[in-house]
Each structure stands twice: as C-alpha cells, then as structure tokens.
Amino acid sequence: MPSKLLDDLNPAQRSAVEHINGPLLILAGAGSGKTRVLTYRIGYLLEQRMVRPYEILAVTFTNKAANEMKRRVEGLLQFPIDGMWIGTFHSVCARILRIEGAHLGYDSNFTIYDQDDQVRQIQQVMEGLNINQSILKPRQAHYAISDSKNKMLGPEQYERRAGTLVERQIAKIYWEYETALRRNNAFDFDDLLIKPLDLFTKEPAILEKYQSKFKYILVDEYQDTNKAHYYLVRQLSAKHRNICVVGDEDQSIYRWRGADIENILSFEKDYPDCEVVRLEQNYRSTQVILSAANSVVSNNQKRLGKNLWSRKTGGEKIRVIGASDEGGEGLEVVNVIRSEMAKNRLSYNDIALLYRTNAQSRALEDKLRRANIPYVIVGGTRFYERKEIKDVLAYLRVIVNPRDAVALRRIVNYPARGIGMTTQQKLEQYAAEQQTGLYQALLEVLEIKDLSSGIKDKIHSFVSTLETIRKELKTASAFEVAAGVVKTFALKNPYELSTLPDDEARLENINELLNSIASFTEARGAAGGEFPGEATLEKYLEDVSLLTDVDRWDPGFSAVTLMTLHSAKGLEFPVVIICGMEQGLFPLSRTFGNPDDLEEERRLFYVGMTRAKDSLYLVWARQRRRFSGNDYGASFINTSSKFLEEIPEEYKNEEIYDNFGSQYRKSRQQRIRFEESPRDVSAYASEMLDHPEYKIGDWVIHDEFGRGQILGVERGSAGTRLSVFFKSKGLKKLIAEYANLRVVE
DNA sequence: CAGACAAGGCTTTTT
DNA sequence: GCCTTGTCTG
Numbered sequence: 001m002p003s004k005l006l007d008d009l010n011p012a013q014r015s016a017v018e019h020i021n022g023p024l025l026i027l028a029g030a031g032s033g034k035t036r037v038l039t040y041r042i043g044y045l046l047e048q049r050m051v052r053p054y055e056i057l058a059v060t061f062t063n064k065a066a067n068e069m070k071r072r073v074e075g076l077l078q079f080p081i082d083g084m085w086i087g088t089f090h091s092v093c094a095r096i097l098r099i100e101g102a103h104l105g106y107d108s109n110f111t112i113y114d115q116d117d118q119v120r121q122i123q124q125v126m127e128g129l130n131i132n133q134s135i136l137k138p139r140q141a142h143y144a145i146s147d148s149k150n151k152m153l154g155p156e157q158y159e160r161r162a163g164t165l166v167e168r169q170i171a172k173i174y175w176e177y178e179t180a181l182r183r184n185n186a187f188d189f190d191d192l193l194i195k196p197l198d199l200f201t202k203e204p205a206i207l208e209k210y211q212s213k214f215k216y217i218l219v220d221e222y223q224d225t226n227k228a229h230y231y232l233v234r235q236l237s238a239k240h241r242n243i244c245v246v247g248d249e250d251q252s253i254y255r256w257r258g259a260d261i262e263n264i265l266s267f268e269k270d271y272p273d274c275e276v277v278r279l280e281q282n283y284r285s286t287q288v289i290l291s292a293a294n295s296v297v298s299n300n301q302k303r304l305g306k307n308l309w310s311r312k313t314g315g316e317k318i319r320v321i322g323a324s325d326e327g328g329e330g331l332e333v334v335n336v337i338r339s340e341m342a343k344n345r346l347s348y349n350d351i352a353l354l355y356r357t358n359a360q361s362r363a364l365e366d367k368l369r370r371a372n373i374p375y376v377i378v379g380g381t382r383f384y385e386r387k388e389i390k391d392v393l394a395y396l397r398v399i400v401n402p403r404d405a406v407a408l409r410r411i412v413n414y415p416a417r418g419i420g421m422t423t424q425q426k427l428e429q430y431a432a433e434q435q436t437g438l439y440q441a442l443l444e445v446l447e448i449k450d451l452s453s454g455i456k457d458k459i460h461s462f463v464s465t466l467e468t469i470r471k472e473l474k475t476a477s478a479f480e481v482a483a484g485v486v487k488t489f490a491l492k493n494p495y496e497l498s499t500l501p502d503d504e505a506r507l508e509n510i511n512e513l514l515n516s517i518a519s520f521t522e523a524r525g526a527a528g529g530e531f532p533g534e535a536t537l538e539k540y541l542e543d544v545s546l547l548t549d550v551d552r553w554d555p556g557f558s559a560v561t562l563m564t565l566h567s568a569k570g571l572e573f574p575v576v577i578i579c580g581m582e583q584g585l586f587p588l589s590r591t592f593g594n595p596d597d598l599e600e601e602r603r604l605f606y607v608g609m610t611r612a613k614d615s616l617y618l619v620w621a622r623q624r625r626r627f628s629g630n631d632y633g634a635s636f637i638n639t640s641s642k643f644l645e646e647i648p649e650e651y652k653n654e655e656i657y658d659n660f661g662s663q664y665r666k667s668r669q670q671r672i673r674f675e676e677s678p679r680d681v682s683a684y685a686s687e688m689l690d691h692p693e694y695k696i697g698d699w700v701i702h703d704e705f706g707r708g709q710i711l712g713v714e715r716g717s718a719g720t721r722l723s724v725f726f727k728s729k730g731l732k733k734l735i736a737e738y739a740n741l742r743v744v745e
Numbered sequence: 746c747a748g749a750c751a752a753g754g755c756t757t758t759t760t
Numbered sequence: 761g762c763c764t765t766g767t768c769t770g
Contacts, residue, residue: 061760090760115759137754189760256758357757362762379759413746420746548760566758588757604758625761627756634761752766 003047005040005076009033016244016277017041020050023274024244025267029308030293030610031284031572034246038218039069041244042084043076045216054083055215057236059092063551065220065570066091085214089229090546093192096199096210098542103203104195109538111186111397111404112545116385118142118188120406125176131169144170145177149190150258152197152227183437185403193228200235211239221570222247222267226258234270243271249304250297253566253604255596261302282308282610284572286315289616292651293609299646300599318616320581320644322656325623325635326360330367332657333577336617337373337560340575344614348374349555352573353562354608356586359627360579361562368560378553378563384544388495388506389513393544395485399470400538402439409438415490418458426451427459439463465489478537479521483514565608576612578605581620582638605643618644618652700724700741 006014013033016026017040028034042058045051060066066087073081085092098108113121122145123138144167148158155178159171181188187195200207217237219225222245225233237243245267252261268274282290287310294308321336323329337351353364358380368375383389391414397407413419430448431441441448442463445456469484476484486492495507517540524535550567561573580586586605591597609616620640644652699709708724724741 088760192760253758254760257760359756382759416747418746546760564758590757600758627761746770748768748770750766750768752764754764755762 003044005044005047009036009040010281012277012279012281013037013040016279017044019244019275019277020045021242023241023267023271025264025271025274025276026244026246026279027276027304027306028246028248028279029282029306030248030251030607031282032279032308033281033283034220034248034279035065035069035072037279038220038246039072039076042069042073042218046073046077046079046081051216052083053081054085055213056084056086056218057092057214057216058084058086058218058220059089059233060086060220061088061224062548062570063088063091063546064548069220088546089232090189090192091542093196093232094187094542094546096196097187097192100196100199100203100206103206104199105182106187107185107401107403109185109401111184111401111407112192112542113181113186113188113406114385114545115142115189116390117186117406118146120409121180121184122173122177124406124409125173125180129169129172129176131173136166136169141170141173145174146188146190147258148174149188149194150226150228152194152231180405183403184405185401186406190228193226193232197228197231197235207235208239210236215240216242217244219243219245220247221251223249223252223261223264224254224259225263226254226260228258230260230263241271249302250300250306250603251569251607253569253600253607255600265302265304278306280306280308282310284613285310285610286312286614288315288317288651289609289612292318292616292647293606295648295651296609296643296646297602297606300602302596302599316615318618318647318652320640320647320652320654321617321619322640322654323619323621324657325621326363326625327367328657329579329619329621330364332619333364333579334367334371334373336575336577336619338371340615344574346574348558348560350574351560351577352568352571352575352611353560353577353579354565354568354611355562355579356565356588356604357580358564360585364562364579374559375562376553376557376559378561379549379567382549383509383512383552384547386506386509388491388509392482392486392491392510392513393541395489395491396482396537396541398439399466399473399481399485400541402466402470403437405438408442411489412438412442412462415494417462418455419462423451423455423459443467473537477521478535478540479514479518481537482517486510486514565604568611569607572611572613574613575615575617576608577617577619578608579619580624581618581641581644582624583641584636584638585624585626586641587643602643602646620644700743702741 006017009017010033013036016024016037026034026037028037038058042056045056046053058066058069060069070081070084070086073084073086085095087095094112097104097106097110101108101110119138119142122142123133126133126136126138126141145158148154153161155171155174158174159168162168162171181191214236217233219233224247233243233245245264247264249261249264252259252264255261268276285293290308290310297303319336321332323332333353337348340346340351341348353375355361355364361377361380365375365377384393391410394407394410397404398411402408409424412424426448427438427441427445430444431438434441434444442459445451445459445463448456451459465488469481469488472481472484492507492510495503495510520540520543521535524539548567550563550571553561555561555571565578578586583589587598587601591601621638623635623637625634626636699707701707702724710724
C-alpha cells in the first residue's frame, strides 16, 4: 500500500523513510529536514500497520525535541500513539529504573540529583571522611566522579587506576558517595544512563524483555552520544537490529561531556550491513550562509564529509562587525536589531543573539535594556536551580522520598525553626549509630538522649507536619500538595515583606513554580486525559529535574532571544547575531593546544552559523573584560577570531567601529574596512559618563606628574580608576574624576 | 541563632 | 567584577 506520506519528501528523505528493517544511518546536514524524516518514518511504520506504537522507542537529547517529534507524529496520523516510548535518554532511562529499580535495591519513588545536590552530598561525604575541603574541593571531586561515570568507570575501576594521593582520596569519596546515594534512594544524572546497563548485566531477563519490546529504535543527534548512550542503544537493539540513527558529525559539540564523535564515524563498522542515507538539501538558510558555513567546517579533519546546498540561492552577505569593546558590541547589536526590524518587518522573536559563554550576556543585556528592546535569556542560572525554587522542591522531595537526605538537610532548619547546627549534628550522629537515615532519626527524636525537651518538641512537630502531608499524597493532586507545603511552612514569607527587587522576583518565581505544577496537574491529571494517573508529585519532580532551560523557552514570546551556541542547537531564526568573535574567546584559548578541541570549537561555530535563515551577523570587540588566570575583571586587547578568516571574502562584508571619542580610528589591520558608525546617540551619551575617553595605551598629561601612559582602566562603583605610568613618578593609580587628566594624541 | 560584613572562588559549553 | 560562602557580632 503506497503511502501519501511519501509525497511530502525529497528522494533522499523518502529512501530513509522507506527503509524498514536493518540498521540505518542517516547523515542529516543542518536544516535538511531531519525531524521531518524521523517523524515520517515513525508515521510510515505505524500507518502501514507494520508496527504497533508500543514497539517503538525514539530517543532524543532534549525534551523539546521529544515533544516536537511526538506532536508531529500525532499530526500525521489519524489514530493515537499511546504506548510509544518517546523521550530523552535520561527520561527513558528514568522510566526503566522506576519500573525495574527494585532489582537494584531502589524504591520507585527515587529522587534524581542534579549537580548542586551531587556536590552537597559529596561535601557531606568528605566531612565524614575528614578530608580537608580546602585542599581537595568538593567540586573537583565531583568532576572526577562524574567524568568517571561518563566513561563507565565504577568506584572499583577508579580505585584501581588511582595513582596519586588525591586520586586515592577521590576513590574513597566515590565509594562513600555511591553508598550515600543508595541510602538516600537517589540516582544522579550520570547514574540514570549507567544503572540500567548494570541492571541488564545483572538481570539478562530484563534486558531481553526490553529487547523484545522495542522492535524499532530511533536515535536523534547520534553524534552527541557518549559511551553509556552507545551501549544502551546497542544492547536494546541487539535482538531486532532495527536501529536507525540520525546525526551530523559536523554538529558534534559535547565532547567535553564524554560524547564520542567516533560513535557516528564508525557506525558503518559496527553495522557493516547498514544503509547510509545522506540528506544534503538544506531548507533553512540562504546559499551564501551555507557556503560560508561549509567553507569553515571543511577545515576539520574528522568528518565524513558532505556538501549542503539550498534552493534559496544568493542572499545577503554575512556582516562582520568590529566594535571597540563589549559596550560598543552591545550598541552595534542594538543597531543591527533596529535596522533588521525596520527593513524586514520582523518581530523581536525572529532574532537570536548567540555567544560562547554565559558571562557574555551581561554586557549585551545592559545595552538592550537601555534601548528598550525586549529580550529573554535562555540558560545561565537555571530556573530550577534558583535558591527559592530549590527550597520548595526540597520540601516536595522529602515528602515523596523521605530518604532524600540532601533535600532534608536543606529544609530541616529552613525557614529557621530552632534546629541549629549542633542539634543537626546530634541527629546525624544518632542516625549513624542506629544505621539509619536522617529522616528516621527525626521520627525517633524522642529516643535521643542528649537533646533538650524544647528542641525535641520542635523536631517532633516538624516531622509530624511532614508526615501528615505525606499521607495526603495518595488523595491530593500534585498542585494541592505543593500549595499546601508553601502555605504550611510559610515559604513565601521571607520575600513577601521585602521591597528589594530581588526578593520580589523570588516571590514571583515561587508563584511561577506553583503555576507550573498546576498546569502539570491539569494536563496530566484529568480523567481520560493524556496521562491518566500520572499527575503524581513524583512524576512532576522527575520531569522538573530533567528539564533544560531551552525546554522552558517560549519561541512565540515577542523578545530577542539570548543564549549560548550550545543551547541553540536544533533551533532556527531568520536573523542570527553571533557575538564575541574573538581569538581566545571563540575559539576559546584553552583549545589552542588541542586539535580535537579546536575542531569542536569550529563545529560549534558551524552550528551557530547554520541557525540563520536569512541574515547572519558576526560581531567582535577589540577590548573586552575577561577572566583569565588570577587576573579577574581585567581588560584584554583582542584580535578577531581566526574562524572569520575561514569565510571566503565573497560571502562577507567587514566593518569596524573602533571608536569611543569624537574621532574614529582606523584599524591597524588593513583588511578591515573603515566606515562611519550609525551609532545610537542617546545610548552613546550615557556611555560618556563612564569616561570612555580613557583607553589603555593612550598618553595623558597630569598637572603635577607630567606626561604618562595609561596601562589599565578599571570601571568600578567608585568611578573610573586609571593606572598611569609617569616617567617622573612611575606607576600611579588615579581616579579619573579627580585627576584632571588631558588626553594627548 | 540570625543578620551583617568580609573573603574567596569563579567562568566554557549541560542532560 | 560579581556572586557565594564563611565568620563575626548582637
């Protein structure tokens, strides 16, 4: 039976969709309709009634991608697809662990620890082991443990390899940390991927069960899989061998998280009988942007190679803009946004501002705010990692999983209820003596001897309140429980009386959290709803811990989007502005020594460029405040990124606005063309207040000290501080406001 | 035991 | 330079 679905596809896409049995590798260039192929393939399998929904497993890296795929498959078919497993690697694994966790000694109400929780647990372990935390920092230990888990090295393998004293200490911490997680009925992020594999080894029957169930497996973004992902996919597909992976080696950008580009490069070796389909027609960008991106990425050695082409022939040239410093960069960005909006009748959400590091957003925000341009920042300090949110979530976690000692420690004396450090230590000691958990110690508080009866009362009342709410779990909705907790423990109180803007924002965040729990309850809880019986608090907490900031981002909201290049993967915008195109920042200087790292930076640039549909801007700043070594907050003079040179002249126009005073300066680099700046006058006037006329390298005359050269400029709350070297007096630190300096040419 | 102030750390990217 | 954590004082 021929399917109408095939009519919407180009020949390459169609051959990928029509391939039914056996391994399939789809090399999908940026914007080549990858999601389309995946969804149509699922739709085709289901429509032809060859496969049942519950026989399909589709995995992605972000919830956004998973939800999008689900939505689009449903749009293609006339029948529901309940029972299909479609989700992120982490959520699929969490689901398996909820079902099978008992075989590993876990209860199904386990908690998932994020990085903050993990570090806190490690701190706790280090205290117990009496390891000096100023010599070995908990973050360091965490990094080593997480890195080991990503490489699938357990504590015993780590211990065996440990050579140095520090490594042997980390091995001890690793052991204790694992014990603590088990005691807390908690998995960390890395465990979610590894523990199912442990389970499969331990209980082959369970592996067999899932192998039989999933007749067709589809994997998105295969280029970003690490060792654990790789084995998961390989093991689950071993029986039916209907494994379809989609990826683009040029977009592999998670090496630092253990992703191994070799997984996709050697797929053909793993499955010699696999079919390979290349999707090279791009439906997103203009030919100019594509050709430029192709030229850049062709400098990489490690790639399978492909050449993207587009029907959108021609297109505007890429504009490369040089600014004087990060403030000037922000102003140029404002100008670009205004002119694009006026010229092409765009809305704010058609424009994305991308950068290498989150720290760059601050300077850009500042200028956008002054220019009254609405913006949203995706990433940075994540919503669910904010203090006030984690406080509320900690209560919910303890109610769902009382063994979660990390959460319990957080709330036991917050808000303050007179259970101070000394009391907590006594409780911990009791728990250790009785071989039990902290929560159990609270329950048994009346048995503990050296506590005053006043303290005992406080603890008893606290734990009884928790117990009462816990009993409501079975009958009340997630929202009712959460709202009850916030009210009972007065979690809004510390912020309600304050008029500080920060506190008002915190209050709003708590309200937003409650709203999100309410909509979760509505979406899932209603009888006959999409997920009947899944509106539990437990499920909510799992969802929340696996959410990313991109998942929370609303592309329809009318605001310019600011995010890192990593976060932008998989998205597209009519206008893309990439900031901080400087040697040392992008590519980062720490990648200079390592060709593999440098290639990854280049791929990241490729990802950024190919997000743009119509216009691409690349902006850099000659001077930028950066953190380097122990010289924090110092300004550095930069040259433009080497990546810019990899774009052939025919695809770009270069301009420079390297000016702060009344006159423009020509760049010493001749290849950069000098033009008059269309600078925004009001924003420029406010810049002047910060004494922008003083630049490193300028010569000045001081009434008393004579002629000197500026070696440093610091702009602080006390005003602008200048370091000036005078021939007569040597180095002097001066406050610009009082020094009465004259700049000389 | 809580609030105010100082010191120290940090910034590459995140499920 | 800014934010988080630790220490001191009331």
